[in-house]
Amino acid sequence: MIAGFAALLGLSAAGNLLAGALHIPVPGPVLAGVALVCWLARRPQDVAFFGSADRLIAAMPLLFVPLVVGAAASLSVLGGALTPFVLTLTASTLAALIATVAVARLTTWLCSRSH
């Protein structure tokens, strides 16, 4: 379990190094995650080695607590912009939801017609 956890830490560090060195504007851990997905596609038997991944994911909400507490301190950054910030957040969320459902339905319909 420790070895698997160490591998996750090493991968995220390697991803950060790679993104920094090559100036890739994608978070290093995301690059590392993609690399791990590709690795597991070739060697599915290695899933057991990364067993600590599921524990880390289960504990993930706890990891956000300090960020949310910090957000309260960042409210001063918002200044008087709390209402437009919340409105922007709402508009973006609804747009994402509606666009996904609409395009997925449209594509399903187009696929069924072409068959």
Add this chain to the structure above:
Amino acid sequence: MALFALALTLVSYELARRYVRGLPPVLTSAAVLIVVLPLLHVTHADYATGTWVLVALLSPAVVALALPFHRRRAALAASALPTVAGVVAGAAAGIAVAVLAGHALGLSDLLVRAVAPRAATTPIAVAIAGTLGANAHLTAAAALVGGVLCALLAPLALRLARDPHAAGLGLGLAAHGFGTARAAQLDETAGASAATAMALNGLATALLAPLLVPLLLR
């Protein structure tokens, strides 16, 4: 003092997880800490020093998301085209509307950058905020609060979409973990589709936000 802040965080999270129903423990425990920390004379700087290890663990947690994604690859292959098209459209719409609406409402560039990646699952949204040079605290709060509120729309989305696969994709994309959990309670297909969309959107938003945000902010 540093260990005290960490202990306080763990205790409040565990108490919230066990005894508070209806709201996610991350939000209730954070609300309690926001009230309690000043009473105990713990400064924001002390608190951040004490809890940095939790935030640092978010990076390996993002890598760990590769495993659930790996397990979902068969479901993804079954309806690859509608799934990928829906996710790319939803991710792009979420980012574009955040930038355009934020600008129209007079938000600063810095705040726009903080909202733009919010549809991605929270750890990835936080990582993207770092890439975009935004305030990661605000992005985390926006991702979590937006996710919780959007998950409330789950029954309505399922009814209006009349297609559990499409509704699930939308909920997983726009409300990540919260939307996925709610969709899974309501409909098995929707829950599976939501999990797929959440995983794919982490990647889609990570790729699209650094491209679209600077482009639209010009």
